[in-house]
Amino acid sequence: MKKFLLPLFVIACVSSGAIPAQAQSNYEPYYFGTLAKRVGLGWGAGSIDAVGGAARFNDPSGAAVDSAGNVYVADTYNHTIRKITPAGVVSTLAGLAGSQGSADGTGNAARFSNPYGVAVDSAGNVYVADTSNNTIRKITPAGAVSTLAGLAAQFNLPFGVAVDSVGNVYVADRNNHTIRKITVLG
Numbered sequence: 001m002k003k004f005l006l007p008l009f010v011i012a013c014v015s016s017g018a019i020p021a022q023a024q025s026n027y028e029p030y031y032f033g034t035l036a037k038r039v040g041l042g043w044g045a046g047s048i049d050a051v052g053g054a055a056r057f058n059d060p061s062g063a064a065v066d067s068a069g070n071v072y073v074a075d076t077y078n079h080t081i082r083k084i085t086p087a088g089v090v091s092t093l094a095g096l097a098g099s100q101g102s103a104d105g106t107g108n109a110a111r112f113s114n115p116y117g118v119a120v121d122s123a124g125n126v127y128v129a130d131t132s133n134n135t136i137r138k139i140t141p142a143g144a145v146s147t148l149a150g151l152a153a154q155f156n157l158p159f160g161v162a163v164d165s166v167g168n169v170y171v172a173d174r175n176n177h178t179i180r181k182i183t184v185l186g
Contacts, residue, residue: 047078047097048090055090057082058097062117062160064126072126074115081115081128081139093126094145102133102147110145112137117160119169127169129158136161136171136182149182 046056058077065071069086072093080095094110101111115137117129124141127148135150136158148169149155158180160172169182 045077047075047080047092049082049092050090052088052090055084062115062129064118064120066120066124067122072118072120074118074128076114076116076131079112079114081112081118081126094139094143100132102130102135104137104146106145107143110137110139110143117158117172119161119163121163121167122165127161127163129161129171131157131159134158136169149186153180153182155180 045058047058048054048056050056057073057075059075060073060082061076062074063071071084073082073084075082075092075095075097078095078097079100080097081093082090083093084090092108094107095112095115096108096110099111100113102113103109103111105111112128112130113132114130115128116131119127121127126139128137128139130137130150133150134155134157136148136155137145138148139145149171150158154176155171155173156175157173158171159174162170164170167184171180171182173180
């Protein structure tokens with residue numbers, strides 16, 4: 001029968017002073033607030049563009065912030081990308097709630113299928129991991145959606161996206177167990 005010695009080691013280190021504790025003398029306070037939420041009783045998932053607590057989402061997954069303080073949200077089960085202004089005004093940037101699919105277009109003419117991750121570049125373009133379509137999509141500030149990658153390069157449930165200062169897009173390609181890079185040239 002094996003004995004588990006880790007707890008004894010931890011106790012020995014703490015009691016012998018091997019792990020010194022230091023108080024943090026300077027700290028930055030953080031304040032938390034709610035931009036938009038569901039109010040009332042029950043689950044109440046939905047898709048309503050409104051201000052603050054009157055807005056509705058259905059499994060919001062990824063979020064990213066642009067330089068103006070706008071928050072972009074992958075509203076996964078609504079198959080939409082939503083925008084929240086610093087004042088808490090929620091609007092649908094692209095996609096149509098309840099209409100799952102894969103189509104490039106502007107605003108509600110575009111279609112997504114379970115988008116999860118979002119990222120924003122310095123020009124205000126939003127990049128989306130369109131998970132169930134196995135594609136990476138780009139949305140311009142005007143709401144025009146195009147497929148950036150995934151037609152030739154094969155993704156398998158991409159979940160996360162990030163963009164660097166020069167516009168390269170990085171993708172967490174979940175079921176391929178890889179991190180992919182899409183250069184500015186595609």
